Amino acid sequence: MGKRFDLLVFDWDGTVVDSAGHIAASLQAASADLELPVPSDQQARHIIGLGLIDALTYLFPELPSARYPDLAERYRHHYLAGDHNVRVFDGAYESLQNFRASGFQLAVATGKARRGLDRALQSTHMTSIFHASRCADEGLPKPHPDMLLYLIETMGVDRTRTLMIGDTTHDLLMARNAEVEAVAVAYGAHPRELLVEQTPLACVSSFAELAQWVEAFA
Secondary structure (H helix, E strand, C coil): CCCCCCEEEECCECCCECCHHHHHHHHHHHHHHCCCCCCCHHHHHHCCCECHHHHHHHHCCCCCHHHHHHHHHHHHHHHHHHHHHCCECCCHHHHHHHHHHCCCEEEEEECCCHHHHHHHHHHCCCCCCCCEEEEHHHCCCECCCHHHHHHHHHHCCCHHHEEEEECCHHHHHHHHHCCCEEEEECCCCCCHHHHHCCCCCCEECCHHHHHHHHHHHC
8 A cells, every 4th residue: 555645744843852841931931031921831832833923922912022032032042051951752763764764755844943943953863864844934934834835845745745743733724724634743732632623634642653643544
């Protein structure tokens, strides 16, 4: 039986690496630094994957845009201070290698900036695993379909042969907007109940379960 998909597109934070908690904590610390209302864990996790402007508008609708750079700088300070503690999810590295060996093309679509993703790929030794990537500062952020459409065109595949894999509703909405199928992972930033509302093909609880699903159905 042949493969259903040719291109597997992964979100990064909360999907490949266990960084959602660190992102939320860094955002909370940055808010406290600037004496802004500190978002709850749920609020901070909700914006993971969005572009910077969309995230800050959601969390701080009354904050003047002139203060965005200060908040972004404090966030980067706290995130980089603990960046070395971010780890790849159990089984992710081996599974991605197996996906590639099985003939899938692999890509990343992330709300990270290019500099941040390149640093993360290098620190996790995954630079050579992915065939392509697209970041929030290179086009339009999620849930706009721009990232997926760019990767589909770059890799020369049909959207019907593309699968988006992510841990947030932003990932799933991006896939819907691009007319691409999606699988949700419920071990990252957004709770399972919100993910299943977007009717993905599946909602898995671990990277090992994701690998089993890909082997059986992708």
